[in-house]
Amino acid sequence: NAGVTQTPKFRILKIGQSMTLQCTQDMNHNYMYWYRQDPGMGLKLIYYSVGAGITDKGEVPNGYNVSRSTTEDFPLRLELAAPSQTSVYFCASSAGGRSGANVLTFGAGSRLTVL
Amino acid sequence: DQQVKQNSPSLSVQEGRISILNCDYTNSMFDYFLWYKKYPAEGPTFLISISSIKDKNEDGRFTVFLNKSAKHLSLHIVPSQPGDSAVYFCAASARTGFQKLVFGTGTRLLVSP
Numbered sequence: 001n002a003g004v005t006q007t008p009k010f011r012i013l014k015i016g017q018s019m020t021l022q023c024t025q026d027m028n029h030n031y032m033y034w035y036r037q038d039p040g041m042g043l044k045l046i047y048y049s050v051g052a053g054i055t056d057k058g059e060v061p062n063g064y065n066v067s068r069s070t071t072e073d074f075p076l077r078l079e080l081a082a083p084s085q086t087s088v089y090f091c092a093s094s095a096g097g098r099s100g101a102n103v104l105t106f107g108a109g110s111r112l113t114v115l
Numbered sequence: 116d117q118q119v120k121q122n123s124p125s126l127s128v129q130e131g132r133i134s135i136l137n138c139d140y141t142n143s144m145f146d147y148f149l150w151y152k153k154y155p156a157e158g159p160t161f162l163i164s165i166s167s168i169k170d171k172n173e174d175g176r177f178t179v180f181l182n183k184s185a186k187h188l189s190l191h192i193v194p195s196q197p198g199d200s201a202v203y204f205c206a207a208s209a210r211t212g213f214q215k216l217v218f219g220t221g222t223r224l225l226v227s228p
Contacts, residue, residue, distance in 0.1 A: 004158070035218075042119070042204060042218035043159070058215070090158050101147040101166070102208050104216060106158030 006107035013081040021076040023091030031096035032074040036087040121219035134192040138205030145207040
């Protein structure tokens with residue numbers, strides 16, 4: 001029972017490089033999310049998806065892109081990496097719905113450093 | 116615009132005593148509140164939640180209290196154990212529209228033996 005799997009766990013990028021953070025979940029959740037956590041800060045929502053083919057911006061989407069071609073996968077693309085994108089990135093998923101608390105299951109995180 | 120605030124960055128407690136973690140919010144549309152626990156090098160894990168129609172929810176050693184008039188919630192851990200040492204995040208969501216979770220900045224709890 002893997003839950004939410006993120007790869008890679010660590011990555012160092014040079015300014016201007018691009019990369020994709022991979023995220024996959026095996027819980028058949030409709031909702032998926034990407035958050036970033038900077039030191040001393042809470043988690044900020046980058047992008048989210050309520051189902052395959054549907055994505056939307058969160059609080060801090062600039063410099064990122066996402067796609068959701070399947071229920072299981074929600075990759076996050078960084079174009080033209082900048083030092084401000086140095087952070088820990090968390091992918092999460094949830095069953096969603098309008099009743100009850102929206103409980104998210106998180107991956108272990110991907111630590112990205114841009115030099 | 117920090118809608119969910121955890122004003123104490125850290126808290127130290129002795130094993131066996133009570134830990135009280137606090138959280139304040141500003142958005143009156145929030146109707147669900149959640150606590151997540153995070154260990155180093157791991158993702159946050161869900162701990163306990165409370166709906167705005169309740170003022171208390173209990174799960175074993177963990178109790179969350181909600182004071183809607185003060186826009187304040189707290190997490191009580193009794194008795195505290197060394198394994199509870201972690202960062203605790205408060206989060207809130209509004210039922211209207213997409214249930215995006217808004218997170219606080221976290222409180223680092225250290226429980227010493």
